[in-house]
Amino acid sequence: MTDVNIQAMKRKPSTTKPEERNRCPECRSVSISPLTRKNQGQQASGKHNWRCNNCQNKFNDPITLVTER
Numbered sequence: 001m002t003d004v005n006i007q008a009m010k011r012k013p014s015t016t017k018p019e020e021r022n023r024c025p026e027c028r029s030v031s032i033s034p035l036t037r038k039n040q041g042q043q044a045s046g047k048h049n050w051r052c053n054n055c056q057n058k059f060n061d062p063i064t065l066v067t068e069r
């Protein structure tokens with residue numbers, strides 16, 4: 001028995017990697033939704049591709065924070 005598995009089970013089951021999660025650069029909330037449209041296949045500069053569900057902020061690149069227990 002190792003403690004590694006126990007620490008892993010503390011986290012909520014998620015499809016995303018527990019180590020890295022995209023967050024809102026303003027409030028650092030993980031409740032962000034990608035603004036994907038059919039007409040916007042490319043990520044052009046100046047486009048707001050993400051929206052925060054917490055503070056309604058729109059941003060291009062979500063920040064990625066390493067989540068450590």
Ligand SMILES: [Zn+2]
Nearest residue numbers: 024027052055
């Ligand atoms: Zn936010």
